[in-house]
Amino acid sequence: MKSLLVLALLMILPAAAFAAAPVPPTYFYPFVNPYEATVMELPREFEVRLPSEIPVREFVVHPFPKRHIPEVFWYENGLTCSLAYQDREAPLVFLIAGSGSRFDVPRMLKLQKVLYKAGFHVISITSPTHMDFVVNAAGGLPGIASDDAKDLYRVMELAWQKVRGDVRVSSFMLAGYSLGGFDAAFIARIDEREHRFDFKRVLLINPPVCLYDSVTALDQLLVDNVPGGMDNFDAWFRGVFSQTMQLAESWGPGGLSGESMYRTYKRMQPSESNLAALIGLTARMNAADMIFSADVMNGGGYIVPKNVRLTSTTSLTRYAIVAYKTSFADYFNEWLLPHYQMKEPGLTREALLQRENLRALEPYLKGNAKFGLVHNEDDIILVPGDIEYLERVFGDRAWIFPSGGHMGNMFQPDVVSAITGFLKGKEE
Secondary structure (H helix, E strand, C coil): CCHHHHHHHHHHHHHHHHCCCCCCCCCCCCCCHEEEEEEECCHHHCCCCCCCCCCCEEECCCCCCCCCHHHHCCCCCCEEEEECCCCCEEEEEEECCCCCCCCHHHHHHHHHHHHHCCCCCCEEEECCCCCHHHCCCCCCCCCCCCHHHHHHHHHHHHHHHCCCCCCEEEEEEEEEEEEEHHHHHHHHHHHHHHHHHHHHHEECCCCEHHHHHHHHHHHHHHHHHHHHHHHHHHHHHHHHHHHHHHHHHHHCCCCCCCCHHHHHHHHHHCCHHHHHHHHHHHHHHHHHHHHHHHHHCCCCCCCCCCCCCCCCCCHHHHHHHHHHCHHHHHHHHHHHHHHHHHHHHCCCCHHHHHHCCCHHHHHHHHHCCCCEECCCCCCCCCCHHHHHHHHHHHHHHHEEECCCCCCCCCCCHHHHHHHHHHHHCCCC
């Protein structure tokens, strides 16, 4: 808790002490509704121009080469990453995907092109909450930032070992969006101790302040907006699923997932309440994939009964229905928290939540010139007070845009300039 003296000083310091970086007067974003801003495609004329093709190669790392992979995950054989490479010496950016996303989802591919065009090598890494990562690279249960960061750091070391003979690197950078931005802060703290990369700059794009608060807020969008309430969830979900199946060609990399349904269903021009429910459904589906994968990899007992053998031909429908009805809060309270309490007797729920959010890193982040932030005032994953808190911590290293929802404006030219300008070490 802050002392009375500190609070008094905060009240008398000039407002400019916490002022975010100025938003360019040219900034324009066509969607003012934060739900629409989050899900609708930015019209091409408002989006930054990117190269159609860049030099990229994929490679696989094996963080746990002796790990037994259950039959149901027969297609998993290591964690795939990608490298976008320059033909000259350049800084290398490790790019961490958002919640439930692979290294090659459309948003990651676009951001990879943004960074390549700005002159960086880029190694793209799947989120620790995606099934591929849980199966191949998770050291325990996903969802706790400090441990997810350890897993990501291990992958980053292996990825660098894979490509270090192929690229000339002048320095290392770290960036991530949404949960990936949140993870980046915890990864940087590990590197401060380990010094494998000594990141020159670390950029957090649209991160949550507290993951639990943000996921709960997203889940509430589903609970509050399913027509007929959650008792009607099964019928509503079947309707959404059958509609999106008709547009399956738009799924792209990664196949069926929360993000693929998100991209597809928004083409149906849903109402605002359905948009909100869709956003909540995306979060719920991402959580479901993570929880199911973690359950199977740890022997079952939460979604899947213990000692049940799942094969490549086993129907997973019954487990999917249970998983989609399980929120991140359920997972945290019923499995994650007890798991950590067994490792740390006396650990309370409040103590675990307090140490696993950006506020716990405030002494490290505040005044640290290597950290930057890009965010939106209307981001739907934030709770009241979060934007003011982030402005206070990051000061003039924060670019806070007035609109854009949750990452909807990521490829608007002024936002791209903020991203690349910070990583280059200058404002563009």
